[in-house]
Amino acid sequence: MVFRSPFPDVEIPDVSLHQLLFGDIADRADRVALIDGMSGASLTYGQLAGAIDRMAAALAARGIGKGDVVGILSPNTPYYAVVFHGILRAGATATTINALYTPDEVAHQLHDAGAKMLFTVSVLLPNAAPGAAKAGVTDVVVLDGAEGYPSLGELLANDHPVPEVSINPAEDIAVLPYSSGTTALPKGVMLTHRNLVANLVQCGPILSDVGPHTRILAVLPFFHIYGMQVLMNNGLYIGGVVVTLPKFELPEFLRVIAEHKTDRVYIAPPVAVALAKHPIVDKYDLSAMKMLFSGAAPLDEDLADAVKKRIGCKIAQGYGMTEMSPVSHAIPDGREDISIGTVGVIIPNLECRLVDPATGEDVGVGERGELWCKGPNIMKGYLNNAEATAATIDDDGWLHTGDVAVIDADGVVSIVDRVKELIKYKGYQVPPAELEAVLLTHAEIADAAVIGVRDADGEEVPKAFVVRQADSSLDADAVMAFVAAHVAPHKKVRVVEFIEAIPKSAAGKILRKDLRAREQA
Ligand code: AYL
Numbered sequence: 001m002v003f004r005s006p007f008p009d010v011e012i013p014d015v016s017l018h019q020l021l022f023g024d025i026a027d028r029a030d031r032v033a034l035i036d037g038m039s040g041a042s043l044t045y046g047q048l049a050g051a052i053d054r055m056a057a058a059l060a061a062r063g064i065g066k067g068d069v070v071g072i073l074s075p076n077t078p079y080y081a082v083v084f085h086g087i088l089r090a091g092a093t094a095t096t097i098n099a100l101y102t103p104d105e106v107a108h109q110l111h112d113a114g115a116k117m118l119f120t121v122s123v124l125l126p127n128a129a130p131g132a133a134k135a136g137v138t139d140v141v142v143l144d145g146a147e148g149y150p151s152l153g154e155l156l157a158n159d160h161p162v163p164e165v166s167i168n169p170a171e172d173i174a175v176l177p178y179s180s181g182t183t184a185l186p187k188g189v190m191l192t193h194r195n196l197v198a199n200l201v202q203c204g205p206i207l208s209d210v211g212p213h214t215r216i217l218a219v220l221p222f223f224h225i226y227g228m229q230v231l232m233n234n235g236l237y238i239g240g241v242v243v244t245l246p247k248f249e250l251p252e253f254l255r256v257i258a259e260h261k262t263d264r265v266y267i268a269p270p271v272a273v274a275l276a277k278h279p280i281v282d283k284y285d286l287s288a289m290k291m292l293f294s295g296a297a298p299l300d301e302d303l304a305d306a307v308k309k310r311i312g313c314k315i316a317q318g319y320g321m322t323e324m325s326p327v328s329h330a331i332p333d334g335r336e337d338i339s340i341g342t343v344g345v346i347i348p349n350l351e352c353r354l355v356d357p358a359t360g361e362d363v364g365v366g367e368r369g370e371l372w373c374k375g376p377n378i379m380k381g382y383l384n385n386a387e388a389t390a391a392t393i394d395d396d397g398w399l400h401t402g403d404v405a406v407i408d409a410d411g412v413v414s415i416v417d418r419v420k421e422l423i424k425y426k427g428y429q430v431p432p433a434e435l436e437a438v439l440l441t442h443a444e445i446a447d448a449a450v451i452g453v454r455d456a457d458g459e460e461v462p463k464a465f466v467v468r469q470a471d472s473s474l475d476a477d478a479v480m481a482f483v484a485a486h487v488a489p490h491k492k493v494r495v496v497e498f499i500e501a502i503p504k505s506a507a508g509k510i511l512r513k514d515l516r517a518r519e520q521a
Pocket of ligand 1: 179225226230294295296297298299317318319320321322323326327328329330343401402403415418424427428429
């Protein structure tokens with residue numbers, strides 16, 4: 001049984017992302033595209049497009065072109081868009097790296113992606129430099145300048161010709177963000193120009209209230225697909241204003257909403273907790289904020305209602321996956337009748353099925369099943385990993401999300417469970433396999449397994465089950481400190497339990513469902 005969008009299909013233009021966003025900006029050249037929320041500095045669409053051309057020319061002069069991968073390790077600033085779109089304009093692929101990654105994590109992604117070059121900022125250089133060195137990446141640009149490195153200004157001050165590259169939208173990889181998908185370690189997600197273009201156009205009917213008047217607050221990081229596509233690229237596609245913030249701090253977040261009158265604010269669920277509960281929220285004039293949009297993890301309905309009442313804004317929710325570029329479902333603008341606890345309806349041009357994981361049979365309205373999706377926004381595959389690709393996208397092109405959903409008679413979808421390993425901490429991916437590998441490098445740990453549990457606030461957090469070596473008296477704090485020293489902050493283990501043995505299948509696979517059952521007992 002195939003479920004479809006309530007909206008008719010839309011036409012997906014056969015163009016590169018650059019052509020879609022900047023192909024015709026005559027009407028908006030003098031309007032502001034991006035504002036740095038910290039300094040107030042801004043770039044118009046004309047300046048942005050010009051800088052992207054100069055960036056592409058500089059990259060081409062350095063020998064970067066089709067088939068090459070370039071890393072970006074930077075917090076959100078207007079220049080992120082210049083670098084990102086400059087890389088794509090040169091015909092190359094951008095691999096976007098979490099700004100809080102450790103040197104080893106940076107090195108791993110650069111190496112795995114086969115990156116030739118890295119763009120970063122001076123504050124991140126202590127992690128970027130050793131990471132790049134370990135991956136053998138010698139061409140490092142520090143956007144705001146640093147001793148011994150070229151800066152963005154130096155790169156842009158060139159008179160090289162803008163390269164003429166012919167992009168094949170359906171084949172050429174525009175971006176390579178990393179996701180663990182349903183199992184194991186993070187993998188490079190190959191998203192083509194067509195994937196990204198399709199998802200922007202597919203969201204058109206959902207986002208009926210947006211346009212050049214729209215002012216977006218972009219605090220969610222551009223390195224993650226949510227910030228990249230839903231905030232940065234969609235904001236530029238609709239000709240709106242994108243106000244960037246480099247990190248989430250509640251007072252700054254509230255100040256920028258009030259000062260820059262951002263009417264569309266995108267968050268992950270933990271921000272809703274702060275908006276509902278924190279006393280300082282009342283100190284700011286948030287009347288400009290008309291719509292709060294949450295995605296990337298489940299949003300609690302009561303919490304959302306509390307925010308709605310306190311701030312007096314509309315709230316909507318979207319769902320998707322990096323592997324789907326990323327949006328597959330969202331509550332359409334103007335549909336306040338749809339419960340905020342749902343993820344809304346299927347976007348146009350996408351087909352969905354719900355399949356019982358136990359029987360492999362399709363289920364109908366009102367029944368729980370794993371969500372499968374098929375459409376133009378589904379990734380080309382995982383980089384250099386045909387096996388993982390085949391395990392995620394079946395022979396008929398259905399992507400198995402690993403999420404369990406229910407659809408009602410009106411076509412409104414709720415995400416009710418997850419059958420994959422993935423843990424989500426504040427909307428960020430935490431792949432258990434990665435933490436298990438780190439834990440096993442500790443001399444006093446004989447075996448380990450990690451699952452997601454709920455903390456006192458209802459937030460999902462990684463919990464490690466640890467089997468100590470026979471003579472070890474290792475304690476929980478030492479385990480947590482050990483992991484924390486090796487991974488980015490969002491991947492920290494936050495609960496530890498010592499256990500006699502990790503439950504495993506005959507084939508040696510960790511029986512996570514047994515560990516989860518222990519938690520409920
Ligand atoms: P990734 N409710 C429950 N779980 C969700 C939701 C949601 N609204 N959104 C994402 N997830 C979980 O690749 C789900 O398990 O992409 C899914 O498989 O980091 C996993 O997160 C994917 O994690 C938007 C705005 C999508 C954001 C996104 C983010 C996609 C996050 C659509 O409108």
